[in-house]
Amino acid sequence: MKNTDIKGKIKEYFFHNPRAKQRVRQMERELQLPLPSVIRYAKELEKERILKISHIANITVYSADRASPQYLTEKKLFNIRQIYASGMMDYLIAELSNPTIVLFGSYSRGEDVEGSDIDLYIEAPAQKNLKLAKFEKLLQRKIQVFMYKDIRSIGHKELANNIINGMVLNGFLEAFT
């Protein structure tokens, strides 16, 4: 395994588990990585402000530095890559004939934690039952779909504002005409 892959694996673990607190030995066991590499890369990730260190009863534990802009940027990019890599976009585009898809909420901001949902706004002329269980498993998050014909038909102002502040993953969102 390449060293860069070890670093990526540690990062990925904390992106999937932002609330996790791990000692290096726990990471070694859980991720099945060599201890010297875990020590080295955990320190590097701490310098990069992806991870942070805290001391619990004289034991050093690592956790995601969820407040740092570096973590949030990388997490955001990771989340988007995960969505595309899961094949969910291909599925939605094929199933709904190229709809407008917006990712919004905590997942789009990189602020999601273990129990967070992936919020998707889908603009489609008709409601359709989507089979998303496979993608929920791959992405390790529940997927909540808000399907409307038109963003302007959403009665809930807060919801509409959250959607507008999300990321358009496919198509074009026409909020004003």
Place this chain on the structure above:
Amino acid sequence: MNKEGSWEECMESGSSITMSPDRAKAQSLLDTAVGRNAFLGEHEVRENNANYLFEGYYSSVLEMLHALLILQGYKVANHICLGYYLRDVLNKNNLFRLFDDCRLKRNALTYYGRKMDFAVAKKAIASTQKLADELNVIIGDKR
């Protein structure tokens, strides 16, 4: 898969080439589009025909776009470059988006047999009609 990402690249790759403007050919294409649209318009859009009507309307949009480009002295070999002309030369980003969405829907239908739901197909037909109206105005201005 198309390699071009812009009108400039379409010209570089040879997918779009220059030629002498041909008013007669353009008119013939426009007549075909008008005739087809008149024929399609005789049919009420229903669940069992919406996808096929959309294909027809899309063909008419293609003919109109080809006519527009022929009037401007271009011959274009693929659909995506027709879209880039709208976006990059005419600066009609909204029309490009509309056309590109129709193109993707039509490709899914023609090449992968993915039929649209009735409501989606109806909306796609409305998009092609909007495109046709806008193109009529542009063609009128360019003549």
